[in-house]
Amino acid sequence: MTPLDNQQQEARDWFEALRTRICDEFEAIEREAGSDAKFEFIPWERTDEDGTPGGGGVRGQMIGTVFEKVGVNVSTVGGSFSEEFARQIPGAEEDPSFFATGISLVAHMANPHVPAVHMNTRFLTTTRRWFGGGADLNPAIPYQEDTDAFHARLRAACAAHDPTFYPRFSKWAEEYFWLPHRKRARGVGGIFYDRLEGHFEEHFAFTRDVGEAFLDIYPKIVRARMDMPFTDADIETLLQFRGRYVEFNLLYDRGTLFGLKTGGNIDAILMSLPPLAKWS
Amino acid sequence: MTPLDNQQQEARDWFEALRTRICDEFEAIEREAGSDAKFEFIPWERTDEDGTPGGGGVRGQMIGTVFEKVGVNVSTVGGSFSEEFARQIPGAEEDPSFFATGISLVAHMANPHVPAVHMNTRFLTTTRRWFGGGADLNPAIPYQEDTDAFHARLRAACAAHDPTFYPRFSKWAEEYFWLPHRKRARGVGGIFYDRLEGHFEEHFAFTRDVGEAFLDIYPKIVRARMDMPFTDADIETLLQFRGRYVEFNLLYDRGTLFGLKTGGNIDAILMSLPPLAKWS
Numbered sequence: 001m002t003p004l005d006n007q008q009q010e011a012r013d014w015f016e017a018l019r020t021r022i023c024d025e026f027e028a029i030e031r032e033a034g035s036d037a038k039f040e041f042i043p044w045e046r047t048d049e050d051g052t053p054g055g056g057g058v059r060g061q062m063i064g065t066v067f068e069k070v071g072v073n074v075s076t077v078g079g080s081f082s083e084e085f086a087r088q089i090p091g092a093e094e095d096p097s098f099f100a101t102g103i104s105l106v107a108h109m110a111n112p113h114v115p116a117v118h119m120n121t122r123f124l125t126t127t128r129r130w131f132g133g134g135a136d137l138n139p140a141i142p143y144q145e146d147t148d149a150f151h152a153r154l155r156a157a158c159a160a161h162d163p164t165f166y167p168r169f170s171k172w173a174e175e176y177f178w179l180p181h182r183k184r185a186r187g188v189g190g191i192f193y194d195r196l197e198g199h200f201e202e203h204f205a206f207t208r209d210v211g212e213a214f215l216d217i218y219p220k221i222v223r224a225r226m227d228m229p230f231t232d233a234d235i236e237t238l239l240q241f242r243g244r245y246v247e248f249n250l251l252y253d254r255g256t257l258f259g260l261k262t263g264g265n266i267d268a269i270l271m272s273l274p275p276l277a278k279w280s
Numbered sequence: 281m282t283p284l285d286n287q288q289q290e291a292r293d294w295f296e297a298l299r300t301r302i303c304d305e306f307e308a309i310e311r312e313a314g315s316d317a318k319f320e321f322i323p324w325e326r327t328d329e330d331g332t333p334g335g336g337g338v339r340g341q342m343i344g345t346v347f348e349k350v351g352v353n354v355s356t357v358g359g360s361f362s363e364e365f366a367r368q369i370p371g372a373e374e375d376p377s378f379f380a381t382g383i384s385l386v387a388h389m390a391n392p393h394v395p396a397v398h399m400n401t402r403f404l405t406t407t408r409r410w411f412g413g414g415a416d417l418n419p420a421i422p423y424q425e426d427t428d429a430f431h432a433r434l435r436a437a438c439a440a441h442d443p444t445f446y447p448r449f450s451k452w453a454e455e456y457f458w459l460p461h462r463k464r465a466r467g468v469g470g471i472f473y474d475r476l477e478g479h480f481e482e483h484f485a486f487t488r489d490v491g492e493a494f495l496d497i498y499p500k501i502v503r504a505r506m507d508m509p510f511t512d513a514d515i516e517t518l519l520q521f522r523g524r525y526v527e528f529n530l531l532y533d534r535g536t537l538f539g540l541k542t543g544g545n546i547d548a549i550l551m552s553l554p555p556l557a558k559w560s
Contacts, residue, residue, distance in 0.1 A: 069559075246526060266461055276557070
């Protein structure tokens, strides 16, 4: 992999620092629940199809009492897209070189009243360079106040940058996190964005604010719900709900399919799958 | 749907009679285990995209003590393929009319020593007409003697019809039931065949023999293993193994993807998913 330029290095440093802050916060929540669960961090390396080293990442996973299973991955990879993929990626049609750095997080929670969550932000460069990402909330048992709080915090992060961001990106999330075969959404939405290009400083600042918004609001929602009592019927609801989450990720999620079908790190890609799921 | 011709009616009658015999046998196994579990049969109807009635089927499901979850579906459908699909289906390029009748079975077993199984046979007609199907064994804890017995019985069914069938169809199963992202097979194989056309009587006889072979061998394997003691670790192995089964069906299985993306009966299609699965 070629040495990182300043923008790539800055983005990578931010994603890795955010990872550390998020993991610290999640471990703090575990301690508040009387658990000493910690993240385990497992580095992995990537090679191009021809065997050239192509970067890698660190897969972080914690099995806790509040967080039944949570994965927080960072990766910084680069190399050359295969011809087939180069045609599908903006700016790679002529020159298949690419670089990507990002953070990706999925949390499946033990208490059915605490929503699962997904957050992912990334910086890509080909002959073009852009940011993308998003976050969405996935409650098995939805509470309107959690949905409202999650959206309000993302709306605020968006509003500080561009008045069109929240309306566009929350609609994009609605369309993206949709299970056509069940004609229903996978959760209660959030934001999804991609191809933010042309203004590195501004779009990097926005991407940082998405991370900050997530780190601000999600732990609040977890702490407010994690001690709620639940029943066997609630667990049943949770396990069935997770079945829909599995269906989305394996049938429709572009990141999952792209990763699996191009020889990505399986464990890192599939960390998004729940610890236990049910189909009746 | 247009009235069935003799071949279509004969095939449908056979698939439905086989369904009944299989369900009776599986219920008998439940009784031997002291359970009074029975199949529940739920009819469903299909309509073409324009609302025209297009046949339907009966979804059979039993939640038992030996059979943790087993689905045995029959369906007989007909109508007009969408333009996009017509291009992909032999004989439908000029005339998009189609008819299909078949049986489809997936059993997920409570005891980790008893293998899960899949069996499916079908008769399709467009301007051409052909049989297809297969069966494969999916043990979380494999026993060579079960694998050998399953294959031997299918080999015998094949050998009665064509010496090339077993070598070709068992290799086809190896290739089909493969998880590229994990570089491993989903189970221990069986047979897979498609596009057997041009000799209705002979191919129908072979398809019947595949059904007979399944009904002969699988209950024997179940009865030999269903009382084996198992540990928590065996259950863990079973649940992780089922995760791979979910991955195969949602990522790669053509029938599942075809059904889901063309508005088939979701419950009938997804009956193949296990009652409970785990990703560590």
